[in-house]
Amino acid sequence: MNTTIFQEIIDIVGPEHCSREIEELHCYSYDNSKQTFLPDAVVHPDTVEQVANLAKLANTHCIPIVARGAGSGTTGGSLPTQGGIVLSCMRLNRILEIDTDNQIAIVEPGVITGTFQKILQGHKLMYAPDPASLKFCTIGGNVAECAGGPSAIKYGVTKDSIIGLEVVLANGEVLTTGTRTEKGVVGYDLTRLFIGSEGTLGIITKIITRLLPLPEHKETFLLSSTSLQQATEFVAKILQQNILPCTLEYMDKTALQVVSDILPSRLPADIQAMLIIEIDGSRQKVEEQAEHLKRLIAAEKYCNIKQAATEDEIQEIWKARRSISPATHKISPHKTSEDVVVPRSLIPELVGFCEDLAQKLTITILTFGHAGDGNIHVNILAADNSPKEKQKAANAxxxxxxxxxxxxxTLSGEHGIGITKSPYISLELNRTSITVMRQLKQLFDKNNIMNPGKIFPSEELHNGPSPV
Known part of the structure; x- marks a missing residue:
């Protein structure tokens, strides 16, 4: 990037809100996929006008521009793989409106998800999506990836809580989608098009969220089982009994072992799997469903249930669950983390397959995740960084x-495609589907400057931006 162009960036955001210093560039060169690509510049706009002017500048000079939240993604979606500008959304962090009467909010993309949830509790409202990284991930990033979380079984994923967007297109024009109302069917549903598009079609600058009343009561249970098969089969049994948990999480024995020092009680040696089950709603309804759940489990030979007695105990359970992914580094830092989804009745088959695959390839594979919606996180842990172990992981x-x-x-339930899954996208999508998606990309971003190289294998897209 030449000095003249960088001066134009300075003129847009001010010298204190952009940088080409190598130390600053390195801070925005990686995400949770553990890959690194150095940008040419980092900018921190704080208005939609600044974002629009930056997009227009990038489009004029065919410079890649990559929107970034907290960098917590696992598939490389926010990596500047072709250099260019990283546009940090962290200064776009205002909660613009909380409309309690109509139960909506308008927020900017840099708002931290967990912070937003806490503020809403004061209004006796909730924003349902709760990804594991909620303490530091941003709502904008959640929208770009269509993040999920443990509550998806009852409340859905991010797309189910977003009713409108403001988006800056590649040419600097500002597009609004959706409405503030529950119903609205005027024209195409562009809101859903942008949710999960990973910043490849435009840069999200405002988000209209649907809110829900905060549940009156919640109970948390730990179901432990000496049989992996029985534990996973029990997921379908719970739902068939008209019990609708707000959370139904699964952890296998290896996943439990890596967080055993965080769990509120010592893990018995014969435990093969555990479920976290939460039920929320009115106190009466929760108590009725809780009793139903206890009776159901009492009839199971291989299962035992324990009800969390205090808020501290609940927090310890969730601390352990949300710590599994980083804690896997106790086994090996050479991890491939996948978030596949199958029909939930087939979870036992998938988990059994993973166990057999681990033995066949002599590699460690642990599984955990959102059993209530069939979204299982499969972590493939290579013993070291040797070519042999890398090939084992790739085969797995x-x-x-x-x-x-x-x-x-499906190959991804909430992590997106980015660059780590893009080579595999044609396994799931046929040529016609991919062609239509590429045509949409071309329509919105003819110069391919918006987060180029993501979702589709690079050889399938037209030539990227010319170097500056």
């Missing part, structure tokens, strides 16, 4: 993907 990943698709599942 391909075998996993083929198995999931043969079961009517």
């Amino acid at each position: 990943k391909m075998a996993l993907f083929k198995k999931v698709l043969s079961m009517g599942g």
Whole structure:
């Protein structure tokens, strides 16, 4: 990037809100995928006008521009793989409106998800999506990836809580989608088009969220089982009994072992799997469903249930659950983390397949995740960084993907595609689907400056931006 162009960036955001210093560039060169790509500049706009002017500048000079939240993504979605400008949304962090009467809010993309949830509790409202990284991830990033979380079984994923957007397009024009109302069917549903598009179609600058009344009461249970098969089969049994948890999480034995020092009680040696089950709603309804759940489990030979007695105990349970992914580094830092989804009745088959695959390839594979909606996180842990172990991990990943698709599942439930899954997208989508998506990309971003190189394999897209 030449000095003249960088001076134009300075003129837009001010010298204190942009940088080409190598130390600053390195801070925005990586995400949770553990890959690194150095941008040419980092900018921190704080108005939609600044974002629009930056997009217009980038489009004029064919410079890649990559919107970034907290960098907590696992598939490389916010990485500047072709250099260019990283546009940090962290100064766009205002909660613009909380409309309690109509139960909506308008926020900017840099708002921290967990912070937003806490503020809403004071209004006796809730924003339902709760990704594991909620303490530091941003709502804008959640929208870009269509993040999920433990509550998806009852409340859905991010797309189910977003009713409108403001988006800056590649040419600097500002597009608004959706409405403030529950109903609205005027024209195409562009809101859903941008949710999960990973910043490849435009830069989100405002988000209209649907809010819900804060549940009156919640109870938390830990179901432990000496049989992995029985524990996973129990997921379908719970839902078949007209019990609708707000959370139904699954952890296998290896996942439990890596967080055993955080769990509120010592893990018995014979435990093979555990479920976290939460029920919320009115106190009467929760108590009725809780008793139903206890009776159901009492009839199970391999299962035992324990009800969390205090708020501290609940927090310890969730601290352990949300710590599994980083804690896997106790086994090996060479991790491939996948978030596949299968019909929830087939979770036992998928988990059994992963166990057999681990033995066949002599590699460690642990599983945990959102059993209530069939979204299982499969962590493939290579013993070291040698070519042999890397090939084992790659073979395991391909075998996993083929198995999931043969079961009517999908390759990603909430992490997106980015660059780590893009080579596999044609396993799930046929040529016509990919062609239509590429045509949409071309329509919104003819110069391919918006987060180029993501979702689609690079050789499938037209040539990227010319170097500056």
